[in-house]
Amino acid sequence: MTHSSEFRFLHEHAERVNRLAPLPKVERKSVLAPSGRRVSALVSNDPLARGTEPVVFLHGAGLNAHTFDATVLALEENTVSIDLPGHGRSDWRDDADYSPTTVAADVAATIASLTSGDVHLVGQSLGGLTAAALIPLLHSRLRTVTLIDITPGFDPARDATDVSHFISGKRVFASYDEMVDRAIAFGLGSDRAALTREIALNARERSDGRVEWSHHFAQLDGLDAAASGPEAQRPFEGLWQHLASLGARVTGVRGAAGLVTDQLQSEWRNRLPEAEMITLQGGHNVQEAVPAQLGFCIRKIVLA
Template identity: 35%
Template sequence: MTAHAALDEFAFLSDDARDQGAAVPSVRRERLELDGDRSLSALLFGGGRPDAVFVHGAGLNAHTWDRTIIDLAAPALAVDLPGHGDSSWREDADYSPERNAEAVIRAIEHWAEAPVTLVGHSLGGLTAIHVAALRAELVAHLVLVDVLPGIGGSGRSALAPFYERLEFGSVEEVLDHAVAFGLGGERDKARRGVILNTRTRDDGVVEWKHHMARILSESAPDSRPLDIDDDRDARALDSLTIPVTLVAGSRGLLSAERIRAFASARPDHDAIVLDAPHNVQETSHLDLARAVRASLSGRN
């Protein structure tokens, strides 16, 4: 299986930076070998070892953070979760937050300057909670992007109908499909995400790069995803003694009541609500970058 012909995965960065009135960051793709002949892929932005680490949600990849990291204007690490982007797929289809945390811990140890500000969106946020619970010395501040324990199933059920179709004749067909489901925003904006999240096989068929498409689809024979243990995620979050910031989208998956409950749970919790859908990082990237920057400056 191959990527799109003649595609430079960083080709969109200069346009993004221009639109955002920012400098184009230096970036390179890195790979880390894991147990069982698997590998973890990530993007390293800027020079030196970063102390800001970003973990994407289900069905996305490290490039979902491009705009946020451009606005951050600081060294950063964006990880492709197992089964996503350029990271290896798991035969057991275990992409639970606890299992994903093992890989993210390895990534922080290998590439970052701990303790880090760990930023996680959706499934990546639940994963980040377990990273902080398992290895407290690696995380100084946790930023959860439109996720709290208890909503994992909501996001999964919403995606399942979208992935009933797994193969397409062209990128334009994938775009038609995404726009029909209201994903990715306007067509021109959705194009970038579709190109970076699909690949063209040797037979010319375009398919999703991530394994979640196949394990969420009833039309594929792959193993079904394991259920997310909401109680375990909640206990892990409650065990944390570090500052936690929630950045929620006003049109995302969290209700106003859930956000208020989170904010009142502990005095070191912060809750920020932005005018954004679930993928806050792709529409309100500047405000999200400011929240991440505040967490970094607060401990320097």
């Protein structure tokens, strides 16, 4: 196991999801995409895996692959958790364009390098939109696609103002504790120990002793880069058709207090009548709020 310090919280995550079995083997992998940029990922081989196809996880804006650590342990399947471009240990883009359709090519190349055969794709927030953008590139290999607390009806200018302000409204902190305080104030969780673990793997100490986020979004003005597209009012409109092409193989998972409103859920049902929408407790970051329940939900989807 490489970079052992980044896996130091796995035993705590296992306790959180009541996993008593031995932990999976987790390794950090890096892929050089055709663009010349490197994409990093966590590859987990679980001794309890029953399915034959790996589950690929894509995180939301301002997070990284470790946000799914507890969910992966609860899932008990082989997984690949990718650091999206501009996040975690993946390279930043010079143009700072992290829209789903822009980063899809590098993510698809990473999936192709780290897996063989069919895969199950799970994406949360920006990762969910990226999963939808990947459908034309991976269509023949996709067993299922699951979107967590996001739909293509999402409008960043309307629906993500709090998330945007949290990510870029304050960029430098006196300590990790101050970052945790800010996360609690923005309603991103109430479990201080859990938030401390998440932030420890998503921030870095500067040479002056202060702390900053390690993702590129923290250096940008809001989430404009994620919202860019030809349709200013509905920037992700084209992703609906990608999801419709998979029919019943698509599932939505909504946080009861998340960003998918009743209106967005209604649009999902009208646009994707074959695709189920499941509601779990928690806010936008469902994978951090209820990782055991999310892991069980995904297990039912991939083993169906």
